[in-house]
Amino acid sequence: MNRFVSVGLWVLLLGAAGVWWWQGRADHSNHAQSPDTSLVHGNFERQPFTTPTQLPSSALEEASLSPRLLELNQQGLQALANDNPEAAVGLFEAALEMAPEQPILLGNLASALVAWAVVVQQQGDVSSALDLLARAVAVNPHNVVAYYWLAHLQLRSGQRDAAKAHLDAALANGLEHAVLLRMRADIAAVEGQLDLSVEIIQRAVELDPTDEKLHERAAQLGAERTMFATFLTEATAHFDSRYDPHDPIIVAALPQLNRDLEAAWQDVVSLLGVQPQDRLLVIWLDAARYRWQAPEWSAALFDGRVRIVIEDYAREQQTIRRTLRHELTHAVMHTIGSPLPTWLHEGLAQSAEGSNGQTPSATMLLDGPNQSLLQLDGDWTSWTDRAQVTQAYLYSLAFCEWLRAEYGQSVMANLFLNLKERSFADAWVLTFGASLTVTETSFRQSVKNL
Numbered sequence: 444m445n446r447f448v449s450v451g452l453w454v455l456l457l458g459a460a461g462v463w464w465w466q467g468r469a470d471h472s473n474h475a476q477s478p479d480t481s482l483v484h485g486n487f488e489r490q491p492f493t494t495p496t497q498l499p500s501s502a503l504e505e506a507s508l509s510p511r512l513l514e515l516n517q518q519g520l521q522a523l524a525n526d527n528p529e530a531a532v533g534l535f536e537a538a539l540e541m542a543p544e545q546p547i548l549l550g551n552l553a554s555a556l557v558a559w560a561v562v563v564q565q566q567g568d569v570s571s572a573l574d575l576l577a578r579a580v581a582v583n584p585h586n587v588v589a590y591y592w593l594a595h596l597q598l599r600s601g602q603r604d605a606a607k608a609h610l611d612a613a614l615a616n617g618l619e620h621a622v623l624l625r626m627r628a629d630i631a632a633v634e635g636q637l638d639l640s641v642e643i644i645q646r647a648v649e650l651d652p653t654d655e656k657l658h659e660r661a662a663q664l665g666a667e668r669t670m671f672a673t674f675l676t677e678a679t680a681h682f683d684s685r686y687d688p689h690d691p692i693i694v695a696a697l698p699q700l701n702r703d704l705e706a707a708w709q710d711v712v713s714l715l716g717v718q719p720q721d722r723l724l725v726i727w728l729d730a731a732r733y734r735w736q737a738p739e740w741s742a743a744l745f746d747g748r749v750r751i752v753i754e755d756y757a758r759e760q761q762t763i764r765r766t767l768r769h770e771l772t773h774a775v776m777h778t779i780g781s782p783l784p785t786w787l788h789e790g791l792a793q794s795a796e797g798s799n800g801q802t803p804s805a806t807m808l809l810d811g812p813n814q815s816l817l818q819l820d821g822d823w824t825s826w827t828d829r830a831q832v833t834q835a836y837l838y839s840l841a842f843c844e845w846l847r848a849e850y851g852q853s854v855m856a857n858l859f860l861n862l863k864e865r866s867f868a869d870a871w872v873l874t875f876g877a878s879l880t881v882t883e884t885s886f887r888q889s890v891k892n893l
């Protein structure tokens with residue numbers, strides 16, 4: 444598809460790219476290449492274990508331990524089995540007061556802390572989950588699951604350096620586990636360290652040679668390393684900007700592209716009220732290299748790095764500026780901690796692009812196939828109905844614009860702040876003084892009254 448046929452359509456499809464990539468699903472356009480689903484952040488969302496693998500031990504048979512201590516441990520195990528990890532933590536802690544260094548009790552406490560953290564993060568309180576996981580690895584530095592979840596939530600919260608430090612500590616501590624190695628290799632790739640990334644993923648493959656996903660990822664990272672071997676990197680204030688020094692179009696445009704990047708960053712950061720600390724890798728690619736891993740209809744992808752195709756810079760400059768704002772919005776929103784609904788992602792990413800001068804009619808917004816935001820929460824990428832996709836983007840944008848007009852420009856910053864320790868529903872009520880459903884009803888009413 445010629446991406447310049449229609450700006451609206453192009454924006455529409457581009458918009459899908461970030462979501463598609465993140466969720467690792469097929470796109471909705473039917474004709475795009477089948478995406479590799481294993482790249483970078485997508486796999487952080489996959490859980491290697493649904494329950495702790497280091498099962499609490501009941502092997503407290505040493506004669507020196509008091510019956511009371513054995514009873515507390517047994518009750519703790521029972522609480523864990525009953526899905527009450529919070530109670531289990533209290534019971535193991537009580538047992539440890541009687542035998543502070545008892546290794547089995549410490550192991551059980553760590554498992555209970557991890558189980559509690561998983562529950563808490565599901566409820567939206569990423570901040571408390573991180574505290575619990577930090578305690579778990581301190582109590583038992585051999586708990587692979589604790590390290591996995593700690594690093595996973597830190598990555599989701601924009602704390603890449605901390606995640607890296609914990610994974611490196613775990614690996615240095617002898618926890619050579621394929622899941623931890625895979626995550627560390629992906630971080631190295633996100634940071635553009637492809638030699639390191641390939642070395643680490645190969646260690647993971649050796650540990651778990653039957654895992655086909657690991658083989659695929661290793662092959663992909665190896666191919667990337669070859670492709671980017673001759674690329675150079677320029678550092679700007681917030682980005683590592685990577686390019687092929689033999690590409691005359693990109694080399695000539697690079698100084699302006701880097702200025703555009705920083706300008707886009709300032710706009711996005713002020714729109715969202717969030718200032719991530721992690722540097723972002725941006726890779727400028729010609730069409731052939733870009734298409735290697737991207738759907739044919741897209742012009743930019745965010746997969747932990749931003750990849751952008753540059754074909755005819757003189758013609759594309761304004762479009763690229765919008766693209767950068769769109770993709771950087773996704774990038775920043777992926778540092779907030781909890782996964783956010785698709786309508787919020789796409790609404791704000793389009794807001795960040797700036798107005799395209801078109802105001803959709805009430806009919807376009809309200810009478811299409813989507814009847815409420817609830818339908819726009821999850822994955823849009825499997826949709827095949829073009830009208831549904833079009834309306835979803837329009838509706839999301841209009842709702843986000845209305846929120847900012849109605850509640851003030853800083854309202855998104857408030858929402859993201861409130862989200863740190865709460866579920867999305869609770870943070871919404873705290874920010875907007877009403878449930879999402881009630882807020883949406885007001886929005887629809889205002890559209891009808893226009």
Ligand SMILES: [Zn+2]
Pocket residue numbers: 457458459460461462769773788789792
């Ligand atoms: Zn998007």
